[in-house]
Amino acid sequence: MVAYPDCIRSNSLFRIQIILFQQSQISMKITWLIICLSYVVIAIRLFNGYIQWDISLYIGLAIVPFVFSIEKGILSTRFLIPTLICAVFALFIPTRSTLFFTLVFTMLLLFESFKGRINMAFFFVLILISPIFKFFSDTLGFPLRLWLSTVVAESMAFAGMHARANGNMISIDNYDFYIDQACAGLNMLNVSMLLCLFIISYHQKKTNTQLHFLQLMALLLITFSFNVLSNFFRIMAIVIFKIMPGTAMHEIIGVVCMMIYVILPLIWFIRIFVQRLGKLKPVYDKESHYRGINPILKFQYLQLLLFAVVTYLSITTNNVNQFSHNNSNRINLSGYKKTCLANKVLKFENKEALIYIKPTPFYAPEHNPMICWRGSGYEFQFIKKDHIKGIEIYTGILAKGKDRIYASWWFDNGKIKTVSQFSWRWNGVKSNNFYLVNVNASRPEDLKRITATLLPSPFAGNL
Numbered sequence: 001m002v003a004y005p006d007c008i009r010s011n012s013l014f015r016i017q018i019i020l021f022q023q024s025q026i027s028m029k030i031t032w033l034i035i036c037l038s039y040v041v042i043a044i045r046l047f048n049g050y051i052q053w054d055i056s057l058y059i060g061l062a063i064v065p066f067v068f069s070i071e072k073g074i075l076s077t078r079f080l081i082p083t084l085i086c087a088v089f090a091l092f093i094p095t096r097s098t099l100f101f102t103l104v105f106t107m108l109l110l111f112e113s114f115k116g117r118i119n120m121a122f123f124f125v126l127i128l129i130s131p132i133f134k135f136f137s138d139t140l141g142f143p144l145r146l147w148l149s150t151v152v153a154e155s156m157a158f159a160g161m162h163a164r165a166n167g168n169m170i171s172i173d174n175y176d177f178y179i180d181q182a183c184a185g186l187n188m189l190n191v192s193m194l195l196c197l198f199i200i201s202y203h204q205k206k207t208n209t210q211l212h213f214l215q216l217m218a219l220l221l222i223t224f225s226f227n228v229l230s231n232f233f234r235i236m237a238i239v240i241f242k243i244m245p246g247t248a249m250h251e252i253i254g255v256v257c258m259m260i261y262v263i264l265p266l267i268w269f270i271r272i273f274v275q276r277l278g279k280l281k282p283v284y285d286k287e288s289h290y291r292g293i294n295p296i297l298k299f300q301y302l303q304l305l306l307f308a309v310v311t312y313l314s315i316t317t318n319n320v321n322q323f324s325h326n327n328s329n330r331i332n333l334s335g336y337k338k339t340c341l342a343n344k345v346l347k348f349e350n351k352e353a354l355i356y357i358k359p360t361p362f363y364a365p366e367h368n369p370m371i372c373w374r375g376s377g378y379e380f381q382f383i384k385k386d387h388i389k390g391i392e393i394y395t396g397i398l399a400k401g402k403d404r405i406y407a408s409w410w411f412d413n414g415k416i417k418t419v420s421q422f423s424w425r426w427n428g429v430k431s432n433n434f435y436l437v438n439v440n441a442s443r444p445e446d447l448k449r450i451t452a453t454l455l456p457s458p459f460a461g462n463l
Contacts, residue, residue, distance in 0.1 A: 032114065035307050039107055042314045050096050052131050056190035060129035063194060067125055067201045071117040071210075071281065078117075079109040080302075087309050093363055094317045097132045102313065104130075106306045113303065119204070120213055121197045124220065128193050137189050139421060142370065144228070146385070149179045152235045163239070167384025167396075170239050177239050178381050188254075189227050192262045196223040199270045209278030219273065223266060230261035331357060333454075353450050356438040360411065362428030366436050369396065369407045378405065388452050391417050395447070398440075406447040409438040410455075417455065 051057065083105040090098035104126055112118060127133055145168050153165035156172065163172040168179045196219060204210055211219075234257040243249050332338060336348035336355065345367075348355040360366045370380055383396040386408070398405040410417055411424035413434045418424050428434045439454060441447040 032110070032303075035110070035303070036107075038307070039103060039110075039310065042310065043103060046096060046099060046314055046317065050100070050131060051129075052134060054134075056134070056194060057129045059191055059194050060125050063198045063201075064122070064125060067119060067197055068122045069119040069201075069205070070115060071119075074117045075114070076112040076117045077109065079105050079112060083109050083306060087306060090313050090317075091309070093361075094313055095364065096317060098363075099310075099313050099317045100130060100132065103310055106310055109306070110303055119201065119210070120216055121201050121204075124197055124216060125194065128190055128197075134190065139366075141189075142383075143421075145179055146383070148228070148232055148235060152232060152239065156236065156239070161240075167382055168380075169382055169384075170235075172239055173242075175239075175242055179235055188230075188258060188262075189224065192227050192258065192266075193220055193223050195263060196220060196266055196270070199266055200274065203271055203274040204278060207274060207278055208281055209274060210281055211274065211278055215273075215277060219270060222269070223262065226262040226265055230257045233257050233261060352441060352446050354440040355450075355454070356436075356440075358436045358438070360424075360428070360434045360436045362425040362434070366411070368394075368409055368436060369398065369438055369440070378403075385419065388448065389455050391455050392419055393417075393451065393455075394419050405440050405442065406444045407438065407440045408447055408451045409436060411435070412437050 083102070086098065086102040086105050090102045108118065108123065149165045149168050149170055153163045153170050156163035161172060163170060165171075170177045170179065197216075200211065200216065200219060234254055237243070237253050237257070238250065243253060331346055333348045333355065336350050336353075339347040339349075341347055344359050346357040348357070358367055370383075378398040378400045380396045381399045383394065386393055386395045388408075391410070393408050393410040395406070395408045398407055410419050411434050413424075413427070416424070416427055416434075424434050437454065439447060439451050441450060
């Protein structure tokens with residue numbers, strides 16, 4: 001019996017591993033190709049009408065070729081836990097948003113299990129262009145708009161100017177400026193964060209380094225802070241120089257502030273951040289890569305299970321992010337004609353008012369008047385927090401030409417009445433029966449009177 005040297009036996013074992021790996025890869029390629037194509041079909045079918053084609057999406061798609069990169073030869077299952085959590089969550093709450101994240105994490109897990117680790121910046125791009133992020137930025141933008149209006153007015157008053165804020169309106173020298181969403185609603189937050197990821201990717205490729213998840217999160221939070229600062233100075237410039245909406249200068253001021261307070265600081269700060277804290281990318285070791293393949297191949301059965309879950313969800317998922325409360329049919333308001341609209345939204349109307357009571361689950365976007373009435377061509381000119389019977393609510397004025405609608409709204413489950421996003425969502429987790437109550441009237445005195453009547457119990461004990 002011939003005794004071969006250890007180096008020859010080691011090389012032979014390595015060649016056998018490569019051959020076995022290649023054979024297994026050939027047998028699995030068709031299966032994974034079918035799965036990938038199926039995921040694409042599911043995405044096209046379900047997200048048609050879900051994905052919003054706006055400037056942030058166009059910019060996100062444009063920077064994908066520059067942001068996307070693969071750590072060749074480094075396979076990973078780091079998305080396993082997030083994938084399983086999203087899959088379980090989607091099974092209990094089958095909406096397009098939960099399916100979106102389940103599909104994204106599943107596809108990333110599949111890719112990294114067989115091709116290599118992707119740049120985390122690409123993952124953040126997927127999140128930023130998703131509708132769910134736009135919803136959260138819009139939700140955050142509303143209270144931030146009110147806060148910025150107050151801060152700007154107080155800063156100007158401290159400087160000796162006669163300025164005061166009332167809700168989203170700043171008054172100075174007999175001029176009233178309504179701080180609408182275009183001014184301070186974080187509408188440029190998505191764009192600035194996408195540009196942040198683009199700058200990060202540029203410096204990572206230039207220095208052959210990479211940042212980990214928490215470092216990327218820190219830079220995105222810094223970008224958010226820069227965005228708030230930019231909006232602060234934009235509002236102040238618009239008010240001081242009395243620049244009216246609809247003018248070219250109104251838009252120019254916004255672009256200039258974004259360049260000065262967001263883009264330029266990010267270019268300087270990210271370059272230093274990556275140079276000092278970026279970690280050099282690992283060198284690709286072909287032998288280590290193949291030796292680490294076998295545990296990954298055993299992962300195929302879980303991938304097939306996830307594929308079955310995603311396919312099941314694609315069939316059963318609701319077309320909209322709404323939740324049907326079982327109590328909706330029992331809610332009635334005396335003196336109002338009741339109509340049950342889509343998704344269990346209740347409409348009550350008479351000659352004085354139009355009232356909507358909308359089921360609002362904790363996980364879904366709430367359809368407040370700023371969203372719903374905007375689709376009918378109305379714009380909010382004045383929004384503020386008000387107190388009626390000691391309860392804090394939102395009030396606003398909707399304008400469309402010469403038409404004026406006076407509106408109030410709050411979240412209510414029969415016991416808790418609040419306008420706090422955290423409060424109603426947190427309590428909604430424990431008792432998923434919150435409604436958004438929206439009162440609309442043609443006269444402000446009618447709005448106040450009807451709202452005061454409804455606030456004690458708009459559901460008349462039916463919950």
